[in-house]
Amino acid sequence: MAQFDVYLNPSGRQRDGIPYLVVMQSDLLDHLPTRLVMPLVIERFNAAPLPSRLSPAFSIDGQTLHLWPQQTATILVRMLGQPVASLKEDQSRLLDALDAVISGI
Secondary structure (H helix, E strand, C coil), X not given: CCCCEEEECCCCCCCCCXXXXXXXXXXXXCCCCEXXXXXXXXXXXXXXXXXXXXXXXXXXXXXXXXXXXXXCEEEEHHHCCCEEEECHHHHHHHHHHHHHHHHCC
């Protein structure tokens, strides 16, 4: 399970608005039973636009999604399944968004 891999949201109730989760946790912590993840939200649920640094847009499977780092949480590894994409090439934008939550915009 690699950092910045994208997984289908295991919660069927939330999947309509939050179809994917991106793993933010370092690979050095792979021995832990949980992963720190950030939700990727479909564009229409991003109704109150957030600053682009806080909520950058990504395209996965032809769908525009916005990161919601203010909703970062942990999830059990066994719930994630197989990755469907990777945002490793966008790691600086992902980390910058998390930093915006912690340090301020």
